[in-house]
Amino acid sequence: MEVLKVIFASLFSAAILFLIAKLIGHKQVAQLEFFDYITGITIGSIAAELATTLDDPWWKPTIAMIVYGNYHGRQSDGG
Numbered sequence: 001m002e003v004l005k006v007i008f009a010s011l012f013s014a015a016i017l018f019l020i021a022k023l024i025g026h027k028q029v030a031q032l033e034f035f036d037y038i039t040g041i042t043i044g045s046i047a048a049e050l051a052t053t054l055d056d057p058w059w060k061p062t063i064a065m066i067v068y069g070n071y072h073g074r075q076s077d078g079g
Contacts, residue, residue, distance in 0.1 A: 005054050013047040016062055020069035043068050 020043060043065050050061035 002054065006051065009054065009058065010051040012058065013050040013061075013065075016050075016065055017043065017047050020065060024069055039068060 046061045046065050046068070050058060050065075053061075
């Protein structure tokens with residue numbers, strides 16, 4: 001049963017990462033700034049935590065990923 005939870009959590013976090021990446025926008029690697037790298041690493045780390053920590057509620061890391069993605073989107077727009 002734990003294996004199914006890990007599989008579901010991994011697929012869910014990958015889907016959230018995909019949606020956040022689409023919302024943030026597409027940039028070439030050469031166009032990324034330091035802030036883009038830090039945000040990407042942070043969101044990826046939160047997604048990994050979501051996929052591997054099965055005891056905590058799933059919505060906490062999901063909200064954290066959305067907050068980081070939204071903040072990054074606002075910073076990229078200049079606001």
